[in-house]
Amino acid sequence: xxxxxxxxxxxxxxxxxxxxxxxxxxxxxxxxxxxxxxxxxxxxxxxxxxxxxxxxxxxxxxxxxxxxxxxxxxxxxxxxxxxxxxxxxxxxxxxxxxxxxxxxxxxxxxxxxxxxxxxxxxxxxxxxxxxxxxxxxxxxxxxxxxxxxxxxxxxxxxxxxxxxxxxxxxxxxxxxxxxxxxxxxxxxxxxxxxxxxxxxxxxxxxxxxxxxxxxxxxxxxxxxxxxxxxxxxxxxxxxxxxxxxxxxxxxxxxxxxxxxxxxxxxxxxxxxxxxxxxxxxxxxxxxxxxxxxxxxxxxxxxxxxxxxxxxxxxxxxxxxxxxxxxxxxxxxxxxxxxxxxxxxxxxxxxxxxxxxxxxxxxxxxxxxx
Numbered sequence: 358x359x360x361x362x363x364x365x366x367x368x369x370x371x372x373x374x375x376x377x378x379x380x381x382x383x384x385x386x387x388x389x390x391x392x393x394x395x396x397x398x399x400x401x402x403x404x405x406x407x408x409x410x411x412x413x414x415x416x417x418x419x420x421x422x423x424x425x426x427x428x429x430x431x432x433x434x435x436x437x438x439x440x441x442x443x444x445x446x447x448x449x450x451x452x453x454x455x456x457x458x459x460x461x462x463x464x465x466x467x468x469x470x471x472x473x474x475x476x477x478x479x480x481x482x483x484x485x486x487x488x489x490x491x492x493x494x495x496x497x498x499x500x501x502x503x504x505x506x507x508x509x510x511x512x513x514x515x516x517x518x519x520x521x522x523x524x525x526x527x528x529x530x531x532x533x534x535x536x537x538x539x540x541x542x543x544x545x546x547x548x549x550x551x552x553x554x555x556x557x558x559x560x561x562x563x564x565x566x567x568x569x570x571x572x573x574x575x576x577x578x579x580x581x582x583x584x585x586x587x588x589x590x591x592x593x594x595x596x597x598x599x600x601x602x603x604x605x606x607x608x609x610x611x612x613x614x615x616x617x618x619x620x621x622x623x624x625x626x627x628x629x630x631x632x633x634x635x636x637x638x639x640x641x642x643x644x645x646x647x648x649x650x651x652x653x654x655x656x657x658x659x660x661x662x663x664x665x666x667x668x669x670x671x672x673x674x675x676x677x678x679x680x681x682x683x684x685x686x687x688x689x690x691x692x693x694x695x696x697x698x699x700x701x702x703x704x705x706x707x708x709x710x711x712x713x714x715x716x717x718x719x720x721x722x723x724x725x726x
Contacts, residue, residue, distance in 0.1 A: 491541025554697025
């Protein structure tokens with residue numbers, strides 16, 4: 358049975374998240390949205406396209422006389438303006454108009470890039486998210502954040518653009534490499550840590566079912582996760598306040614991701630970033646040592662890293678200075694007051710961040726007295 362969650366803005370419904378275990382109902386969902394007779398462009402990458410592009414294309418063929426596929430090389434290094442330019446050219450050549458629709462079929466890179474193209478092509482064209490990785494189902498497909506990397510700076514160019522639908526087929530997770538699959542748990546666990554202690558407890562108790570990709574467990578997890586993130590997005594759709602809590606683990610995680618040239622997956626970098634942030638929370642006296650230890654144990658249970666090696670702490674700190682979450686020259690750092698409750702602080706010093714980085718294994722050439 359499908360699960361359906363409706364995301365609202367100012368109490369008005371703006372799109373549904375549909376959680377399924379097959380692709381077939383996607384056609385009915387798009388018909389319900391009135392896309393009959395519209396051109397459809399499926400945007401995917403070389404990994405996802407090999408598995409699902411033709412399946413989805415054939416499924417949507419009755420919807421429109423023109424259903425085409427744009428494929429770009431897989432990898433974070435291709436989430437850039439050059440690929441967006443290629444997509445613009447593709448859409449122009451196939452005469453896509455404002456009433457037509459893009460379908461983002463893939464992980465977070467595909468969804469972010471497609472959403473940015475949709476926000477800017479002809480000043481706005483509809484798009485649908487069909488996330489196929491746990492990371493994208495848990496996080497990037499929900500909330501309307503789109504964007505691309507620019508000169509090595511992650512998501513520095515982007516726009517808020519809400520999809521018309523988020524459609525999840527949980528069986529797409531079956532084809533993922535185990536490490537890629539479990540990297541998505543970094544964002545799932547994050548949502549429990551910042552917003553829902555009961556969900557965090559469920560994740561603790563159901564690790565084997567989740568790691569074994571039980572469909573029932575995955576559907577339940579996706580539903581609870583989407584409620585966590587969806588509630589925050591509804592409250593603050595353009596990140597002017599509480600939505601910043603979703604950046605827990607990301608300030609240092611993004612900086613680490615850049616310093617290691619994306620050799621770790623995003624969810625893995627978020628994992629170590631969360632541990633560093635939790636350590637800072639403990640040092641500030643807002644989080645207990647028992648909670649810090651428990652959090653590390655849960656992340657480790659899901660085979661996520663809690664330490665890094667070979668990184669210079671000062672270089673990582675310097676990378677945070679270009680973080681787009683800066684306000685007035687200060688980083689809005691997300692800390693925990695307890696498991697299930699986070700808060701925003703502009704009072705985290707460079708020295709505290711360096712101590713947090715040391716805790717997760719980064720090296721300082723000279724410790725400050």
